[in-house]
Amino acid sequence: MKHLLSASDLTRDDALLILDTAAELATVTDRSVKKLPTLRGRTVVNLFFEDSTRTRISFEVAAKRLSADVINFAAKGSSVSKGESLKDTALTLEAMGADAVVIRHSASGAPHRLAHSDWIQGAVINAGDGTHEHPTQALLDAFTLRQHLRGGAGDLAGLRVAIVGDVLHSRVARSNVTLLRTLGAEVTLVAPPTLMPYGVDGWPCSTSFDIDDVLPSVDAVMMLRVQAERMQAAYFPSAHEYSRRYGIDAARMAVLPEHAIVLHPGPMNRGMEISADVADSPRAVMVEQVANGVSVRMSVLYLLLGGMPDEA
Amino acid sequence: MTLVLRGARPYGEEAVDIVIADGVIVELAGAGTAHGELVDADGLIALPGFVDLHTHLREPGREEAETVLTGSQAAALGGFTCVHAMANTSPVADTAGVVEQVWRLGQEAGLVEVRPVGAVTVGLAGERLAELGAMADSAAQVRVFSDDGKCVHDAVLMRRALEYVKAFDGVVAQHAQEPRLTEHAQMNESELSGRLGLAGWPAVAEEAIIARDVLLAQHVGSRLHVCHVSTAGSVEIVRWAKARGIDVTAEVTPHHLVLTEDLVASYDPVYKVNPPLRTAADVEALRAAVADGTIDAIATDHAPHPHEDKDCEWAAAAMGMLGLETAFGVALQTLVEPGLVTWRELAQRMSVAPARIGRVRTQGHDLVPGAIANIAIVDPTATYTVDPMRLASKSRNSPYAGRTLPGRIVHTIYAGTPTVLDGALA
Missing domain, CATH: 2.30.40.10 (Urease, subunit C, domain 1)
Incomplete structure (x- = not known):
């Protein structure tokens, strides 16, 4: 495998290799000297056409812990807004000798274009493209689920996960549906009908419009960020109604099974999809997700640049 | 001689x-x-020279993409003897001056009969009627009016346009696309659009406008032409309207007869087009509609774009694809070779009917003495x-x-x- 563009690029074995490698690399974080020489002399470019401080920093820390040189390229104003085109930016990075390009872009498929053009030779890692995919987020979520609910090893067979919120616009949901399914979990998407993608019946998951039906029988619930602006486009009548029907609060948390955990990809809208008492409860694992994000991204960089065995 | x-x-x-x-x-x-x-x-x-009801020649304004001369050359090489030059140029062909300029450039090129299409509304803005009569009376003798690329979505404006062009036997060629249902739309709305994370362009956005327009045409007794029909549902509506005696004609592009939405999974913008590529079932229905005459004409929607407008990410890319030089090959492959239409029927769809719809008296003649x-x-x-x-x-x-x-x-x-x-x- 040369690039990581979509969760569907990963077989079960690929995904497990990434997670197992991440678990090994996580031990580096516990040392006083948090650095491995693995990618010394390699150059990783964070190419961000969209603001995302968290994801960029996560990739930056991951690359630095592997001793790679990191260049942050904030290309504000893509060709959509008639700035420099994706192609010219890519050619520039290629000329500078990028071994890997971590790309975040508002246009779905932009990483795919980059990887399948002849603009650059290096590995392309999708750090979130439009409303398409965010595969490293799904990997860190899987890692977190495995750590809490499967003893940190093996796959997620039989695990029941609800993903709740703006599925329509969520790249996190798309990547998670695919990856969690690949790892054997059973995913249920929960959203108002307006925020459920057209044709979702064909996805490898079940769906529900009623969060209260779903919560009592899940091992984990992943809350998606919902932008209040969506109500301008008539996806739901008001933030208040959304919160009442699809947000998680203490009462809803109470019906979760004892062992169930709450995830959120961040940044959270406290009071919208998640109440403060849930966000701050011990069952909420957001801080671990952030830490695991670094390990998983180290693993992806290590395997793509250092050598994941090529399936012929 | x-x-x-x-x-x-x-x-x-x-x-x-x-x-x-x-x-x-x-x-x-x-x-x-x-x-x-x-x-x-x-x-x-031997077939009567092809007549294209839907060509973007890009001149004036986008000469880096195409000119009347290069477009005429492509047309001639594609077997065409007449093309209708769409109005979405810069400036828009919404005055007698612009349509006469395009007409004159066509004469100078001298390779095909270039029939300018006039805009229905000023600047394609969908707000007030352009001077349709002035364009009809000009040297360009405009008979086809279209805001192609934009839909005349205001029902009253569409009604008035349908009525007004009756005075000079014109026709409104509607680009059927409900604008609110297709805001930011990138591809056919389907299971695939959901997976690819590309905003969907539902079939209903096309079908709802066609349904409204055939009823309007019936109400005011006007003729209506529907541009680039792309869905099975649109075909059903046109078929229903024709059965009721409504004076409606329809065209289909070659690409909608052969290409399907799954090509979009490559995110290669060469497949980005308006209306979008649809499903295999739609392709099937469109071919059948050409065969049974529900669809009257094959029209290329030849839409040249400079390389940089396609050599980019999907969302940033321009919509449209070339068609003049490949139209016959696609029609042959999808219609004649499978036995859906005879050569005479192909001549109807590519020459006779489009000439009749556009009121081009010099084109679409049967190959007999006197033609x-x-x-x-x-x-x-x-x-x-x-x-x-x-x-x-x-x-x-x-x-x-x-x-x-x-x-x-x-x-x-x-x-x-x-x-x-x-x-x-x-």
């Missing part, structure tokens, strides 16, 4: 010598018997691999790059004069 197309088979029928003098077919003589300047057409099929000699001579047995670099169009955005298509345009005769001989511009 007499021109003889030696041994041609009109509509695939018996071989004859087509004798042309003063721009007119004067005789169909026995094969090998006529005298004059001979053009070898032995065993090749103006607009003729395409084609070899249906030849095949070729499409190489965008070898197209006459100034742009390269052909979705068929690398594909093998059947059928070669061997000669094109425009008003009695060869514009293409042996596959090259004469």
Whole structure:
């Protein structure tokens, strides 16, 4: 495998290799000297056409812990807004000798274009493209689920996960549906009908419009960020109604099974999809997700640049 | 001066010598018997020159993509003898001045009859009617009016346009796209659009406008033309309207007869087009509709774009694809070869009907003595691999790059004069 563009690029074995490698690399974080020489002399470019401080920093820390040189390229104003085109930016990075390009872009498929053009030779890692995919987020979520609910090893067979919120616009949901399914979990998407993608019946998951039906029988619930602006486009009548029907609060948390955990990809809208008492409860694992994000991204960089065995 | 197309088979029928003098077919003589300047057409099929109801020539304003001359060259090489130049130029063809300019450029190029299409509304803005009468009365004699690329979505404005053009036997060619249902739309709305994370373009956005417009046309007793029909549902509505006696005609593009939405999974913007590529079931329904006459015409929607507008991420790319030079091959492959239409029916869909819809009296004539000699001579047995670099169009955005298509345009005769001989511009 040369690039990581979509969760569907990963077989079960690929995904497990990434997670197992991440678990090994996580031990580096516990040392006083948090650095491995693995990618010394390699150059990783964070190419961000969209603001995302968290994801960029996560990739930056991951690359630095592997001793790679990191260049942050904030290309504000893509060709959509008639700035420099994706192609010219890519050619520039290629000329500078990028071994890997971590790309975040508002246009779905932009990483795919980059990887399948002849603009650059290096590995392309999708750090979130439009409303398409965010595969490293799904990997860190899987890692977190495995750590809490499967003893940190093996796959997620039989695990029941609800993903709740703006599925329509969520790249996190798309990547998670695919990856969690690949790892054997059973995913249920929960959203108002307006925020459920057209044709979702064909996805490898079940769906529900009623969060209260779903919560009592899940091992984990992943809350998606919902932008209040969506109500301008008539996806739901008001933030208040959304919160009442699809947000998680203490009462809803109470019906979760004892062992169930709450995830959120961040940044959270406290009071919208998640109440403060849930966000701050011990069952909420957001801080671990952030830490695991670094390990998983180290693993992806290590395997793509250092050598994941090529399936012929 | 007499021109003889030696041994041609009109509509695939018996071989004859087509004798042309003063721009007119004067005789169909026995094969090998006529005298004059001979053009070898032995065993090749003769069809009336193709008439395109939907061509973007881009001039004035986007000459880096296409000009009237390069577009005319592409058209002639595609077997066309007439094209309708769409109004979304810069400035928009919404005045007598602009349509006359395009018409004059067409005359100067002299390769096909260039019939300008006038905008329905000023600046394609959908707010008030352009001076339709002035364009109709101009030297360009405009009869087809369209805001193509934009839909005349205001129901009152559409009604008025349908009514107003009756005064000069014009027709409104509607680009059926409900704007609110297609805000930021990138591809056909389907299971695939959901997976690819590309905003969906639902079939209903096209069908709702067509349904409204056929009812409006019925109410005011006007004729309506529907541009580039792309869904099975649209076909059903047009079929229903025709059965009720509503004066509606419809066109389909070659690409909607052969390409499907799954190509979008490559995120290659060469497949980005408006209306979007749909499903295999839609393609099937469109072919059947051409066969049974529900769809009257094949129209290319030839839409040249400079490389940089396609060499980018999907969302940033322009919509549209080339079509003039590949239209016949696609029609042959999708309609004639499978036995859905005969050669005479193909002539109807690519020449006779579009000429009638556009009220082009000089085109779409049956190949008989007395007809103006607009003729395409084609070899249906030849095949070729499409190489965008070898197209006459100034742009390269052909979705068929690398594909093998059947059928070669061997000669094109425009008003009695060869514009293409042996596959090259004469």
